[in-house]
Amino acid sequence: MARGRSQPGVKTHRRGRRRRTRRRFPVAPWIVVTTIVTLVASGLVLGYTWLLGTGCSGEPIRATVVAAPDVRESLSVLARQWEGEEPSLRGQCIAVDVQEKSSAEVATKLATTWNTVTDGARPHVWIPDSSVWVQMLEAGETGALMVPDQTPYLATSPTVIAMPVPMAEAMGWSADGGGDLELTWTRLLELAEDGDWSDFGNEEWGGITLGLSSPRDSTAGMHALLSLTDVDGNGDVVDEELANVIRLKQALSQNPVDTDTLLREMAEVQEDDLNGYVSAFPALERDVWRFNNYMKTGTKLAAVYPSDGSLDADHPIVVLENVEWTDQVYQEIGRQFTEYITGEAGEAELLGEGFRDGTRRTGGETLNDTEGLTPQIEESQRGPVQPSAVSNALAAWQALNRPANVLLALDTSESMGATVSYKGEELARLEVVRRELIDALDLFGSQANIGLWDYSTAVPYSGENDYTPLVNVGEFDDAQKALITDSLQQMSPGGGSALFDTAAAAYEALQNDFNEEPGAANLVVIISDGGNEDDNGGLTLADFEARIDELSQRESRTKQVSIVTIGFGGEVDEEALRGVAEASRGLFFPAEWNDQLKPQLLNALFNAV
Structure with a gap:
């Protein structure tokens, strides 16, 4: 099976004609010769034959x-x-x-x-x-x-896009290979984001939906993740391409499962009732072969070979x-x-x-x-991917899908009212952050717990605090999302920013709400366009560092929270924001331009410790 082409950069094994397995004698040759002479002289032909026939x-x-x-x-x-x-x-x-x-x-x-x-x-x-x-x-x-x-x-078994045959035919697929369907990985993602079957004359099927087997466990899922993130097909995945991980997560019609679960669900699909079922999902060609021969009870699956190439098992x-x-x-x-x-x-x-x-x-x-399968494949095989591309893409996927405790703290000081250009509009910085955050909330699934604070010295807070816990950290269901969205809409800029006081208090609050699940991220994310401008006094950077050291020593070392700071705009106090992050073993991310906010929030999730 291994005889074939060598792909550049792929480890291959060059083989010539297959060697015939050579039988080896269990005793030295000179003993064999002597014994044979003795056996022949004695007329013991049967013993001679047995000795030569033994391979080990x-x-x-x-x-x-x-x-x-x-x-x-x-x-x-x-x-x-x-x-x-x-x-x-x-x-x-x-x-x-x-x-x-x-x-x-x-x-x-x-x-x-x-x-x-x-x-x-x-x-x-x-x-x-x-x-x-x-x-x-x-x-x-x-x-x-x-x-x-x-x-x-x-x-080998190529990675394909598996679809119920009627749906594939509606898009132009033909069983004899003569159809005009040319479906790329990028086009598949676009269709899952805002495509509808009414565009293909079948409005009764509803929206075009995408399923996925988990890339952490499934080869088809991992191959799809790499094909969607390595957009230029050069075998590497850079930071800009990792944004497609967000798109993929948001486009899925259901949480990732294993391939066999998807196939069992598809086994119930009938040609006259396709609404409500997954329209397409990545699979290995052999999965489709196995389904069509041994599993299907209704419609068969079509194996659509992506025109921009695929990775092979x-x-x-x-x-x-x-x-x-x-x-x-x-x-x-x-x-x-x-x-x-x-x-x-x-x-x-x-x-x-x-x-x-x-x-x-x-x-x-x-x-x-x-x-449903094509005997002769014309579509190309994708070249090899680098080890770093595999680890980066999988780390990004896991970051978006792992359990998480995230407390968002948003700077609402006066400078956040400054006007900036945003997608053709002139908006306050606070409004830009608000829109980007509302859009970014879809990064989090039900496995996450999310809370929201804002901080400013101008707003009349209860007590002497320069921050307000608006939404307590809680399970991110529809109700929690609505609370966070409503609180974001009600924010207004004014006053100074008590960065150090807020960061210390948020760190302690998340320690008290710590998620102890294996692999969970416990993360404070602070978004600010400045630094620490506390008119009411408060902690200095040195005070803050001492307070974090005290809190980390007080709690079990397994309860470590990280603070990630995102500096929005070109006038941030990088020293203050970086100091806050590094004191808690977190990271600072600059977002000088509006379109960098969501990618940097993504980076915060990817790099949480």
Whole structure:
């Protein structure tokens, strides 16, 4: 299956003609010759025949192969076949045990937290379903040392856009490949944002909706995330392109699930009742093959091949190195097993299970005969992505989808009333921030808890505080969103800004409302166009730093809050805002221009510690 084109920058394995497995004698040749002479002289032809026919001896040395779920069964079949041929290493029998484990889980745990009690034996050979998981492993220094220079491919399955056949046909798709549908990843996102089936003559189907399997766990979801963020297809994902992560999250019709859940939902779709179901979702071609042959009860799925190319589930074979649990023996077993499964036996098995060969052009009869799939793919394969692109895109996605406690504190001092240009209008800075924040609220899902304060020395607050808790931190449901939106609408500028007092109080408040879920972000986000201009006295920067140190020592070290400051406009006091952030191990982000506000809020979420 691995015979095919080499993509620039992709690790490949150059192979010539497949070598025939050579039988090795378990004893030295001179002993064999002497014994044969003796046997012939004695007329013991049967014993002579037995001796020559033995390929190996002893209980096999068994290497562990950890494989993606979609190829585990085929690899188990091939492992049994291979063992039946008595492969050997210096006369000793060898074999492999095939175990199944999610590629994302292996990539996350292999270099750090693998537990042999709960995760099973560590692999000597790892076969994930996509090279992106190898690149995720390689993003860390330890993981990069584990991966050899050459990782041949076992089988391929392109990432496609799966759609119910009637919906795909309405857009111009044709089962015979003669349709005029050219759907790119960017166009798919645009349709999900504001497309409607009335534009394609089927208003009864409602809006065009997009589903997604979670990129944290799913190869199809991860491939879609990378294709949507790497807009120029150069294999890298820069900060500007990460904004598409927001668009993707906002465009989804439901929270991400796993591919099998999406397929089970699609199995209930009937051609005469498509309203309310997902219109399209990324999937591997083999998922569509499996659905159309074994799962569907109503309409079939069409595999739409994105015209701007897609990433393939290429199933790289990684014979691990530079780890304490492997050695040259296990590596040689891995290489011999690799040679077998990438040869004729492996190709026959995997083509029969709905995969393509290494060229991605050729599929087996079972794939070619399946309605909804295209036997010969004309669309290009996307080039390799960099390890940093994988880690950055996934970090961005996780930041938007992880549990979060976020307390927003907005500067409403007099300077926020200054007029600036915003999308063709002349508006107060406060109004610009208000609009951007209301739009940015959609970044947060129901897994987040959000609260809102404002601060100024001019407003008559209760007590002696120069800040007002407007909305307590709480679950971000529709009611909480309405409260925050209404409070933002009622703000007005005036007075000075008590930055240090507000930041210290907000830090303590969030400690008291701390979210202790694993991976949760506990974050104060302060947006200001200035610095600390407290007419009523209050804390200095040195006082503030001492107060944060006191609060962090008072609470358990597991209850650490970070303050992120965003400086809006060209006249901010960067020293004050940066000082507030760094005192709590947070970060300062400048937003000199109006259109930088939401991206910098996104950066705050991405980089929260």
